[in-house]
Amino acid sequence: MPGQRKRRRQQQNEAQRSAPRFAPDTGCWEVLFETQDEAEWHAHIRRLRASDTQIDWTAVRVDRLCGRQTQPTTFRLSLFVPKALPHPDQNFST
Numbered sequence: 001m002p003g004q005r006k007r008r009r010q011q012q013n014e015a016q017r018s019a020p021r022f023a024p025d026t027g028c029w030e031v032l033f034e035t036q037d038e039a040e041w042h043a044h045i046r047r048l049r050a051s052d053t054q055i056d057w058t059a060v061r062v063d064r065l066c067g068r069q070t071q072p073t074t075f076r077l078s079l080f081v082p083k084a085l086p087h088p089d090q091n092f093s094t
Contacts, residue, residue: 018058027082029061034076041075048077055079 020026035041048055056079063076 022059022080025083027080029078030081032077032079034074036072036074038073038075045077 033041033044035044059080061078061080063074063078065074065076067073
């Protein structure tokens, strides 16, 4: 397909640029929504995009956990929450 190599390179470059931002020691992924119903999943995403303008969509992860016969497919929306940095004004000495 035309342009596939270019798109793949762009995605790899973006992943490399964002890797330090989402490193495990800088914060954690917090689940916002999880369901096994695909229609409910799409409706929830549409509502969030329309109503919540404060979500940083560059820090959102969409997971589709593919199920098999024993487990159904699960859709999960997670938001990266950075660790709270201590204030430099706080004095930790006793």
